[in-house]
Amino acid sequence: MKVYSPEQLERLISHQPRVRLISAPTPLYPLKNLAAELGLKEILVKRDDLTGLALGGNKSRKLEFILADALRQEADTIITWGSLQSNWCLQTAAAARKCGLKPVLVLFKTYDLQQIDQGNVLLEKLLGAEIQLRETEKKGKSPDQAQAFRLLEEAAQVERRKGHKPYLVAVGGSACGGHLEKPLGALAYVLSLLETYRQTAASGPPDYLVVASGSGGTQAGLLVGARALGLETKIIGICVSDKKEEFLPVVRQIALDLVEFLGLDLTLENSDIILLDDYLGAGYGQVTAEVSSVIRLLLQKEALVLDPVYTSKAMLGLVDLARKKYFRPGDRVLFLHTGGLPALFAFPDRLLLKCA
Ligand SMILES: Cc1ncc(COP(=O)(O)O)c(C=O)c1O
Structure with missing residues (x-):
């Protein structure tokens, strides 16, 4: 097992085709209150x-590599899926437009929403994305990859008949599948x-990094990066949709694919792979009183806006772990804000x- 310097690691990635979509480095600062x-x-x-692409978020980093791959494959249309208020779908539609591709989105009604055209969907419609709404087989559960790809393939056939060349990619841009053959999101x-x-060079790396984990690529990439650099930082993924037993193999597979793709000796x-599923609450996308109260806490203490589906759950985890003394008083904890803010405006009621 080898420790890589930042320059070595960067060199391994620098060969990979990439389109510039984001504004980086993104800010990093202490939450003193x-x-x-x-x-x-x-x-x-x-x-x-x-990150700056259509209101930002973790997905725009991934899309820099994924869109470059779609362009390399000479695609002119990108087809993907997500839940109704999927941040991934909005970011994909925005990135597609910037690169001159047509976005087609299959949106699953994973949860009930009284009005659909708000938050991410509103922006997707303004972006001119083609939207196909679908029911899920089990309420509160995303479709499995095979079922979703079947629907994507149907949409792709329609596009091909119109003379287009579609690029199919799974929710979150994390797991390989469709036309994404390498773990480019991670x-x-x-x-x-x-x-x-x-x-963090001056103060040293944090002891813990807390992040929302949904399709697994963000956590897998962070983990591989930290281990390759030989850091002790523990990456804590807070599950937002799946129980950890089901989800751990997903994160593990993406991480292993990434190690292999980069040719790392790791x-x-x-x-x-630290995954905590204690903060799922009533399930994916369910905005509970706890979610509302942690959003209020961060706004009122730090003027930091969290989203109701991902970062609020991750922050619920961080706050609870701190209160339970999981961290030692001298520990330095980093919270990765992965975005998702448009969805906040889809759940005002x-x-x-709930917390009035
Ligand atoms: C705002 C936000 N944070 C975190 C995540 C989780 O990232 P990943 O899918 O890479 O696990 C998502 C995924 O959709 C997201 O939209």
Whole structure:
């Protein structure tokens, strides 16, 4: 097992085709009021919600590599899926437009929403994305990859008949499948980890990094980046949709694919993959009183806006772990803000009513 320098790691990634979509490095700074409230030495926030592509988020980092791959394959249309308020779908539509491709989105009604044309969907419609709404087989559960790809393939046939060349990619841009043959989404998060490493050079890397984990690529990329650099930083993924037993193999597979793709001399144990599923609440996309209260906490203490589906759950985890003394008082904890803010405006009734 080898330790790589930042330059070596960067060199391994630099050969990969990439289109520039984001504004980086994203800001990193301490959340002093929250740290005081929780009795921690330092809580840092890394603002990947400010990547800049159509209101930003973690997906735009991934799409720099994924769109480059679609262009390399000479695609003119990108087809993907997500839940109703999928941040991935919005970011994909925005990235597609910037690169001159047509976005086609299959959106699953994973949860109920009284009005659909708001938040991410509103922006997708303004972007001129083609939207196909679909029911899920099980309420609150995303479709499995095979079922979703069947629907994507149907949409692709229609596009091919019109003379288009579609590029199919799975939700989140994490797992390989469709036309995405390499874990390019996760790769982007090795670079994000490198960025954080450089931003924390003076004080040293954090002891913990807390992040929302949905399709697994962000966590897998961060983990591979941290291990390749030989850092002790523990990457804590907070599950937002799946129980950890179902989800751990997904994160593991993406991480292993990434290690292989980069040709890294690195072994990963299951114990390296820290996943906590205690903050799922009522399930994916369910905006509960706890979600509302943590959004209020961060706004009122730090003027930091969290989204109701991902970052609020991750922050619920961070706050609870601090209160349970999972972290030692001297620990430095980094919260990776992965974006998702447009969805906040799709759930006003639940955000306001439950905690009134
Ligand atoms: C705002 C936000 N944060 C975190 C995640 C999780 O990232 P990943 O899918 O790479 O696990 C997502 C995924 O959709 C997201 O939209």
